[in-house]
Amino acid sequence: MNEWQDGLVSFLPSSRGRLTGYDLDRFPGGTLFDRLGRAVCQAGCLPRKELYESWEVARRVRRLFRGGRVIDLGAGHGLLAQILIILDDSSPEALVVDTRLPPSARKVHEGLVEIWPRLAGRVAFVASGLDDIAILPTDVVVSSHACGALTDRVLERAAEARARVAVLPCCHDSAGCEAGELAGWVDSPVAIDIHRAVRLQQRGYRIWTQTIPAAITPQNRLLLGAPAP
Ligand SMILES: C[S@@+](CC[C@H](N)C(=O)[O-])C[C@H]1O[C@@H](n2cnc3c(N)ncnc32)[C@H](O)[C@@H]1O
16 A cells, blocks of 8 residues: 555545646645645645655656656646655756746745755756657656657657656557557557557667556556666
């Protein structure tokens, strides 16, 4: 059981409803997750599922990848990038990249900095397409729910740079994404993700296939990769 699973029935983590000051009592403790939850409630603009997704992805990424600049592509509010730094200071900085950065991203960031002042000056918000970002081999590239073929672009960009990468794909589009030969046996979204994993391996990556709890999102397959030594 995760730290957030008490009271799950009445408070679904998959909700797209915004967390606001009314939800502060849901995060009463002194744990890192509760402190994060309260900061997000105070900001009052993030969908509930975004908090849970980002937290679960970040924890899994940090079990495998330390150090290096964090690059969050298709980042939305950039919560994932910031949790990665909060969880592990070994990354000096984070780049939050989105073609359409939500104006409320600033509010979320300021709320987090109030609680974790060490975040100040270490998170850059870049309004840009992911193809315009220079990626280094030392970077950790992450992307949560980059829709359809955007996940493939993230994997492609990370692999070109030989950077570590973690993606939580969504909106599997059988016209835009390759399913390989497996689509006759397994559902098209599963075939697409297996194909992604195999392709990454063929590019000389060690891969890890994991899931985050389905109670948060049915689009819960997490693919992580690092250049094989
Ligand atoms: C489904 S949202 C995911 C947002 C966030 N990562 C999350 O988990 O909540 C996909 C995001 O990708 C962004 N996006 C779409 N095309 C992009 C591109 N070419 N480069 C960078 N971001 C892009 C969109 O603006 C949107 O914010």
